[in-house]
Amino acid sequence: xxxxxxxxxxxxxxxxxxxxxxxxxxxxxxxxxxxxxxxxxxxxxxxxxxxxxxxxxxxxxxxxxxxxxxxxxxxxxxxxxxxxxxxxxxxxxxxxxxxxxxxxxxxxxxxxxxxxxxxxxxxxxxxxxxxxxxxxxxxxxxxxxxxxxxxxxxxxxxxxxxxxxxxxxxxxxxxxxxxxxxxxxxxxxxxxxxxx
Numbered sequence: 001x002x003x004x005x006x007x008x009x010x011x012x013x014x015x016x017x018x019x020x021x022x023x024x025x026x027x028x029x030x031x032x033x034x035x036x037x038x039x040x041x042x043x044x045x046x047x048x049x050x051x052x053x054x055x056x057x058x059x060x061x062x063x064x065x066x067x068x069x070x071x072x073x074x075x076x077x078x079x080x081x082x083x084x085x086x087x088x089x090x091x092x093x094x095x096x097x098x099x100x101x102x103x104x105x106x107x108x109x110x111x112x113x114x115x116x117x118x119x120x121x122x123x124x125x126x127x128x129x130x131x132x133x134x135x136x137x138x139x140x141x142x143x144x145x146x147x148x149x150x151x152x153x154x155x156x157x158x159x160x161x162x163x164x165x166x167x168x169x170x171x172x173x174x175x176x177x178x179x180x181x182x183x184x185x186x187x188x189x190x191x192x193x194x195x196x
């Protein structure tokens with residue numbers, strides 16, 4: 001009889017531990033899910049997350065490439081980066097000469113013979129961190145392909161989170177860390193699709 005009671009106690013403890021672990025896992029998943037609200041185009045739920053608008057943004061850009069992110073700290077806000085050209089570099093015969101490498105939220109690019117001075121060339125190729133303004137845009141922003149010419153409209157923003165301050169560049173003059181645009185996109189329109 002005593003052995004049976006001990007066995008039942010052990011089984012009950014095992015079941016309780018398993019239930020507590022499952023509940024803890026669900027709580028972590030729920031927390032992670034709401035942490036990613038902004039990346040899904042939803043309003044922030046966490047009090048640690050804040051989006052500040054810096055200025056309106058609009059322009060036409062040729063997509064050189066895109067890269068999705070899911071595991072870095074910024075992925076809670078921006079699920080995808082665009083490598084883009086603007087101005088004269090949106091011409092397909094120029095854009096197709098540009099090779100790119102996107103990694104860790106950075107962009108490296110090269111071109112054998114830029115048709116403009118090097119300083120201007122660096123202002124015509126950019127890395128953009130894209131934040132969807134709503135769930136529909138969250139789907140649309142992942143449909144871009146190399147060669148697409150798109151019109152983006154939205155806002156340049158700053159993100160503040162518990163351990164993160166992420167601010168958009170406001171001009172096209174920078175290179176390296178801090179030179180990228182951080183854009184909350186309110187609309188994306190295709191002008192041309194895969195024209196290179």
